[in-house]
Amino acid sequence: MRGMNLPNIVLTGFMGTGKTTVGRLLAERLGLKFVDTDLLIEARDGRSVSNIFREAGEEVFRRLEAAVAQELAEEHGLVIATGGRLMLDSQNALALQKNGRVVCLVAEPEEIVRRLAGDTQRPLLNVSDPKKQVNQLLQARAARYGRFPQITTSGKSPETVADEIIRYLGESNLIRLPVTHPQGSYDVLVGEWLLPRLAELAGGGKPMAVVTDENVGAEYGRFCPPNTPLITIPAGEQHKNLETVRTIYNALIEAGIDRNSTIVALGGGVVGDIAGFVAATYLRGVRFVQCPTTLLAMVDASVGGKTGVDLPQGKNLVGAFKQPAIVIADLTTLVTLPLAEFRAGLAEVVKHGLIAAPSLFFRLENIDLPENLPLIPDLQSLVVRAITVKRNVVQADPFETGRRAVLNLGHTFAHAIEQVSGYTIRHGEAVAMGLVAAAALSAKLGFCSATLPGRIMAVLARLGLPVRIPADLSPKALLAAMNTDKKRVRGQMRFVLVRDVGDVFVTGDVPETAVLQVLHQQQIARDEN
Numbered sequence: 153m154r155g156m157n158l159p160n161i162v163l164t165g166f167m168g169t170g171k172t173t174v175g176r177l178l179a180e181r182l183g184l185k186f187v188d189t190d191l192l193i194e195a196r197d198g199r200s201v202s203n204i205f206r207e208a209g210e211e212v213f214r215r216l217e218a219a220v221a222q223e224l225a226e227e228h229g230l231v232i233a234t235g236g237r238l239m240l241d242s243q244n245a246l247a248l249q250k251n252g253r254v255v256c257l258v259a260e261p262e263e264i265v266r267r268l269a270g271d272t273q274r275p276l277l278n279v280s281d282p283k284k285q286v287n288q289l290l291q292a293r294a295a296r297y298g299r300f301p302q303i304t305t306s307g308k309s310p311e312t313v314a315d316e317i318i319r320y321l322g323e324s325n326l327i328r329l330p331v332t333h334p335q336g337s338y339d340v341l342v343g344e345w346l347l348p349r350l351a352e353l354a355g356g357g358k359p360m361a362v363v364t365d366e367n368v369g370a371e372y373g374r375f376c377p378p379n380t381p382l383i384t385i386p387a388g389e390q391h392k393n394l395e396t397v398r399t400i401y402n403a404l405i406e407a408g409i410d411r412n413s414t415i416v417a418l419g420g421g422v423v424g425d426i427a428g429f430v431a432a433t434y435l436r437g438v439r440f441v442q443c444p445t446t447l448l449a450m451v452d453a454s455v456g457g458k459t460g461v462d463l464p465q466g467k468n469l470v471g472a473f474k475q476p477a478i479v480i481a482d483l484t485t486l487v488t489l490p491l492a493e494f495r496a497g498l499a500e501v502v503k504h505g506l507i508a509a510p511s512l513f514f515r516l517e518n519i520d521l522p523e524n525l526p527l528i529p530d531l532q533s534l535v536v537r538a539i540t541v542k543r544n545v546v547q548a549d550p551f552e553t554g555r556r557a558v559l560n561l562g563h564t565f566a567h568a569i570e571q572v573s574g575y576t577i578r579h580g581e582a583v584a585m586g587l588v589a590a591a592a593l594s595a596k597l598g599f600c601s602a603t604l605p606g607r608i609m610a611v612l613a614r615l616g617l618p619v620r621i622p623a624d625l626s627p628k629a630l631l632a633a634m635n636t637d638k639k640r641v642r643g644q645m646r647f648v649l650v651r652d653v654g655d656v657f658v659t660g661d662v663p664e665t666a667v668l669q670v671l672h673q674q675q676i677a678r679d680e681n
């Protein structure tokens with residue numbers, strides 16, 4: 153099961169404006185299924201549209217059309233070329249707009265007549281003066297077509313029209329979040345269908361190399377611009393290490409990537425962290441672009457400039473600050489993200505709610521998952537709100553000298569859980585367990601109410617996340633792993649504790665015995681396992 157639903161893309165417009173040709177091309181470019189309502193009706197009825205008109209009458213055809221519209225409205229991720237009048241019916245339009253982005257193709261009357269010349273199958277054009285007929289019909293329908301965003305096709309190739317539709321879909325609901333940092337600023341773009349425009353959005357006119365992993369490469373490698381090296385690494389945290397960094401350096405040198413180039417990370421947090429570290433160090437640093445394709449990487453890993461890899465001794469022990477030139481979060485990529493990964497990302501969204509966005513936390517307490525997977529428009533505001541929390545924190549403390557440490561809420565536990573499990577537990581899942589443990593620790597030390605840990609546990613469990621530490625991870629081993637973290641922070645184990653939703657603080661002053669008690673308490677009893 154996958155983590156997202158995609159809206160349909162619905163093409164409307166007068167006959168001869170190119171809906172079918174462009175729709176097919178668009179579907180191919182975006183990796184979607186194409187449906188033409190007229191062809192669907194013909195396949196079902198067994199007669200051509202003109203024969204249905206002739207033998208059964210227009211009214212029968214309109215009924216068939218309405219049934220198809222209602223049916224397609226329930227589907228997701230289709231490119232639908234609609235019959236010329238289908239979307240002019242308000243019931244049909246209402247149904248298809250509910251879950252679809254509509255674009256109306258238009259063309260000059262002369263061009264329509266030219267395109268349709270010789271087509272005897274068009275029931276409305278079998279007249280002596282087709283040009284007059286086209287003009288009359290266009291005028292009669294102008295107001296109703298005018299309700300939809302229009303793209304003119306006159307004098308353009310289908311490829312150009314498809315490009316313009318992709319651009320329209322991307323720009324019309326794009327959200328740009330500017331992030332400032334000590335060397336400048338960059339934008340985080342959150343929207344739909346941005347990867348097909350990778351060269352335009354990421355390139356800055358410079359040559360690029362794209363780094364991805366095998367899963368993301370298989371789905372989205374085709375968006376890598378022509379003549380651009382695509383470097384594919386194995387997927388998974390166990391490859392977030394210096395060996396992988398070395399293979400990327402080799403590939404870059406082999407491809408002749410120089411200091412004027414851009415390294416693009418196309419993937420989840422693992423790809424972003426590794427490729428960012430490579431971009432920070434290769435030739436002493438080259439331009440870097442993040443294209444996060446997991447929810448987790450969108451709301452967390454791709455923003456803030458931290459990059460790095462793991463050592464056998466612990467997570468993220470080698471790294472660098474490397475600010476991206478731009479972050480391109482294409483929400484449509486979440487459609488292929490496995491549900492478990494989608495949920496893992498929601499753990500970081502819960503974390504951001506707890507840190508500084510109570511309304512986000514309350515929203516997650518009430519969200520319906522996984523039965524009603526969110527549509528992209530619903531998800532966009534959630535993602536933007538979560539990124540805003542991270543943005544505000546990293547802007548205030550770009551090098552983590554103080555407040556930024558709050559972003560590690562739940563992470564002292566989580567990193568230990570990941571490490572002791574041999575990275576068989578996803579980062580986001582470990583974060584879910586870590587958030588509950590951090591809240592339990594806060595309650596134990598008297599900083600928050602005794603009910604808050606249960607409430608946090610309930611939200612995470614509702615989102616389908618694991619909330620208890622597996623029984624096979626011994627508390628002693630976890631504590632030892634946390635003490636590796638300790639070396640990084642001046643000899644003290646540091647924790648982020650919670651006072652309330654939206655109110656957290658960092659402290660080094662936590663007795664080890666309390667931590668150990670929480671680890672025991674949060675563990676799944678062996679018989680529960």
Ligand SMILES: NC(=O)c1ccc[n+]([C@@H]2O[C@H](COP(=O)([O-])OP(=O)(O)OC[C@H]3O[C@@H](n4cnc5c(N)ncnc54)[C@H](O)[C@@H]3O)[C@@H](O)[C@H]2O)c1
Pocket residue numbers: 365366367368371387388389392419420421422423425445446447448449452453454455456457458459468485486487488489490493496579580
């Ligand atoms: N730098 C930071 O500030 C920061 C912050 C948080 C997390 N992180 C790091 O991020 C990493 C976790 O990131 P993650 O959860 O994205 O893991 P990930 O990169 O391993 O991705 C999870 C899995 O999903 C697959 N995948 C990714 N996008 C997909 C898509 N669109 N469709 C289908 N499959 C897809 C990947 O191939 C992988 O198998 C950890 O290493 C963590 O330490 C870094």
Ligand SMILES: [Zn+2]
Pocket residue numbers: 452500563579583
């Ligand atoms: Zn994290």
